[in-house]
Amino acid sequence: MPLPSRAPTPLRDHRASPPTPRPAPRRAPARRPALAAVLAVLALLAAGLGVFASAAPASAAGLTQVSSFGSNPGNLAMYEYAPANLPAGAPLVVAMHGCTQSASDYFANSGWQKYADLWGFALVLPQTSATNNSLSCFSWFDSTKDTRGKGEAASVVSMVSAAASQYGSDTHRVYVTGLSAGAGMTADLLADYPDVFAGGSVDSGLPAQCATTQTAASQCQYGSLNLTPAQWGDKVRASDPGYGGPWPRVAIWQGTSDTTVQPVNATELRDQWTNAWGIGQTASSTQSLPGGTSLSVYNDPQGKPAVELYQISGMSHGLAVDPGSATDQCGSTGTYYIDTICSSYYTARFWGLDGSGGTGGGGTGSLPAPAGLAVTGTTGTTASLSWSAVSGAASYTVYRGGTAVGSPTGTSFTDSGLTAGTSYTYTVAAVDSSGKAGPVSSAVTATTTGGGSGACFTDNNYNQVAAGRAHQSGGYAYADGSNQNMGLWNVYTVHTLKQTGADSYVIADGTC
Structure with missing residues (x-):
């Protein structure tokens, strides 16, 4: 089924007064408040967006439904997950499924639970239904549902408020991500509520407020509106008049062989959010990642990544996953879950959920990622690494499980104080003369020696x-x-x- 996330229906201003209760503003408060055609559009969406997995809410271990969460004008269901003993002040991530999918399906396959457990944050998973949309799509294309203070957008913010209160979440670190139709709604939410969401990830989705009618949605999905970056940026600014920033940090994921959401949408998203940030459309840095992925990073005036564009060569419509046990691997393959690269890992790092400070896949420095990272030896308590030199590097930063553990000036490092018979994941980044680390390398796993009966x-x-x-x-x-x-x-x-x-x-x- 199609990406009815932005199916045909205009994106009007959902701006009525925000739902109550709503999370404390993250940033400076600035608020104010034809049947045949429809059937044709639904048929088009069904043909183009492909039917996602069953929308019936299957159970998923650890995922809990919240029956009452405040104002719910969008008639959505709320599901949540948090690791045991989650401390107060942890981040909160909203994850939105695609058409005909469910919250439990997205939870089980996207990989977000792995990083919630590993790095300590709560998840909120909104779910729509066939009552709202025959294909169970979020209504990214309907201005009575996808604008500030209205419909589904308002319901999601009610969920954020309820979860933040329940978990004592850091309201300055609330993020939203989604696939396909969920990605379309994600872009709308970032534009509607820049005071609520610190960052977002639009996976196989469309620009915020791309369509304003149902019939216009197909043009967004399958074609291009041919707008300038300023015109795209104006759609963000018009979604919350009077808001002056700072803007959410936005990751954009797109397969180059996607025929459901044309790849031009990724470029338009890049244009939209770089313009909102007031930065140019020339990448600050680029690099190659696993799975045939090309990453282009667009830094803010302080040199920190504001927009990251991930383009996956040959990938069709879906969410990029990479099943496996390594830190940078996640998810399960299935319909619209495509084995290429773990998008959730790189998105979480971009937002700084791993404690990296939001360097994402790109880092803030201009040097490329070191190549050839390898494990050269292990003992019961140490792991030795080496990598190829990067021209211009003053030093390197070695990360164990996403946490910096060393800053050698050479191209080798021995990590000590480890546990026998244990596996550790390492990456390394080159640091320039100004002290800025560039993108991290591909990960390697080192397993210390030891073990045996009695260990x-x-x-x-x-x-x-x-x-x-x-x-x-x-x-x-x-x-x-x-x-x-x-x-x-x-x-x-x-x-x-x-x-x-x-x-x-x-x-x-x-x-x-």
């Missing part, structure tokens, strides 16, 4: 699973061999496992 390993459940001493099922971790339940699969639950044989472990807290 003990203390680590969080997420890392125990990654190291191969445990496995996860239904959001819980279980010790390999003994199958003992270790509790929730996250970074906040820590156990000691004692090895009792080949691939066999028991919980041994306080006994090793």
